[in-house]
Amino acid sequence: MSSHLIIVEKEADWQPSFLDMQVITVKDYLVEPEYFTLQNAKLINLCRSYRYLSQGYYCSLLAEARHHRIIPTVRTLRDLSSKAIYSLNIESLDELLQQSFNNQQYPQTTDRLELVIFFGQCEFPALQKLAQQLFATFACPLLKVEFRHQKQWSIYAIRILQLNALIDKQYEFFIKALNTYTLRKTSIRKRRRVYRYDLAILHNPQETLPPSNTAALRKFVDVGHKLDIDVDLITKKDYSRLAEYDALFIRETTAIEHYTYRFAKKAENENLVVIDDPDSILRCTNKVYLAELLKSHKVPVPKTVILYKGSAYTRRIEAELDYPVVLKIPDGAFSRGVFKAYNRQELTNKVGELFKTSDIILAQEYLYTPYDWRIGILNRKPLYACQYFMSDAHWQIVKHDTETGHYDEGRFHTFELTDVPEKVIKTALRSASYIGDGLYGVDLKETEQGIVVIEVNDNPNLDEGVENAVLKNELYAIILREFIRRIERKSRHFR
Structure with missing residues (x-):
């Protein structure tokens, strides 16, 4: 039997031929004391109406007040209540929409098509990716688009369907x-016991230079269990399931025009604790913004310049x-998008090349230090x-081979914080304070002129054997305890 709880308006709405699941009426959920304090409850609201102040609306509203995970959320109901509102949310789907209709076959006889989407599934394989993204954007069980x-x-329009209709x-x-919706997560995670909190870690197994290596991700899982946190490694395919967690930890290289930012x-929006938060991603991934912020x-x-x-x-x-002058595109990462020009000719050529991809670039003085x-x-x-x-015979920490895609990294040395020059720590703390209270990595150089x-960086490396070389497993525990602190703070705020 699924761990999800189905809520219907009338008992007759759940037909005998349906799945064997836990089903209650919305009236029972709203008034019976046993449902007030359910732990780790996952609810599916299938009421006949979600209109403002209806029983279906109150079901989702009170579920959130009780810290139950429910679809649809009140935010989703609000977003779907007006075309003027949801039109803002579907602009990002336009490219996928055009690809889905132009590159694939589907039943087209007119210039109008209605698509029924149940839990992100649709009947036309050619439109399945689009259906999943619509469900990810509007996590409502039954939709007609x-x-x-x-x-x-x-x-043209998105409407909510009713089960009884x-x-x-x-x-x-x-x-x-x-x-498919209720069993997928259970079968993947294979829980042995119920944990107090659920943390999703977004990662990409195919990423060449991920911010956390595989060993570090395993440590987050193991240490999390000791702290009563079920740590689930998710990928971009799990976008629609975010509401099932208490928090999200992004361990994939972030960018604004990327799904990592959409996840954040x-x-x-789902009121999860999230690191990296959207503002930190927005501020840190753009070097132009950072340069102006720190300078100010x-x-x-x-x-x-x-x-x-x-x-x-x-x-x-x-x-x-x-000369030499360092040239940077605003959103480069891991030493990518950073170049050096030794003379006017190289400067002119490289700037012209970079302006093909960005309307603004940065030129900086070259400051070489061995580390x-x-x-x-x-x-x-x-x-x-x-x-x-x-890296060997190179002026950057990471040396990329643009032809082969290979890279070389320099060596590292991890220090006790007490052994680091005080001014380095203070300058780093001051710099990060202008971004927020998240997880950051501040890169600094010690030069003859000073620090x-x-x-x-909003998404600093946390690799097993490198950044935790001093703290060992305590590094993971500190981060996970910070998630617990933030989750509990949110819970107290909404009581």
Whole structure:
């Protein structure tokens, strides 16, 4: 039997031929004391109406007040209540929508198509990815989406379907989709016991340079169990299931135009604790923003010139910086998107090349040091300290081979925090404080002129054997205890 609890308006709505599941009426859920304090409850609200102040609406509203995980949430009901509201949420689906209709076959006889979506499943394989993304955006059990074609396909309307209004031929599809939805997570996670909290760690097993290696992810799982946290390693396919967790920890390289940012936004919208939070991703992944932010607070940074596409930049750069000049695209990561120009010709060629992908780039003075400091910071406190040395015969920590895709990394040295120069720690803490109270990695250089901040990372490395070389498993425990603290703080806030 599934661990999900089905809530219906009338007992007759759940037919005898349906799955063997826990089913109660909405009236019982709203008034019976035994449902007030359910632990780790996962609910599916299948009421006949979700209109404002109806029983179905109150079901979702009180479920959230009781810290039960329910679909649809009140936020979803609100988003689906008006086309003016949900139109804002479907703009990001346009590219997938066009691909789904233009590149695949589907039953098209007119310029209008209605698609029924049950728990992210639809009857047309060509439109399945689109159906899953619509469910991920609007996690409502039963949806009807109307598409219309005028020059190109678009979503004309999204409506909520009621279980008691389904026609006979739809019941079999409904049961299959419900079974897939309720059993998938259970079969993947194979829980042996119920934990107090559920933490999802987003990772990408195929990522070349992930922020946490496989051994570190396993440690998060093991240490989490000792702290009564069920740590679940998820991938981008699990977007629609975020509401089932208490918190999200992103251990994949983040970017704004990327699903990692959408995960962070959805987690925030679902009132989950999330690291990296959307604001931190937004602030840290753009080097232009960081340069201006740190400069405005008089944090020591390399001399920086912001270049705008179409502007005359050569004389300006040469007036302010000496060769070689470091050039950066705003959203590079892991030493990607960072280049060095030794003279005017190289500068002109590389800037012209970079302007093809970005309207703004940065030019900075070149400051060579044999290593960079990385100070890990969590909730405005130092967590770890590492020196990352430049890779052999290269001026960066990571040397990328653009032809083969291979890379080389320099060696490292992890320090006790008490052995790190005090000014390095203080400058790092000050820099991160302007971003937020999340998990950050501040990169700094010790130069003849003093400490210089290179950047603040929202998604710093936490690799087994490197960043935890001093703290060992305690590094993972500190982070997980911070998640517990934030989860419990949210719980107290909503009581």
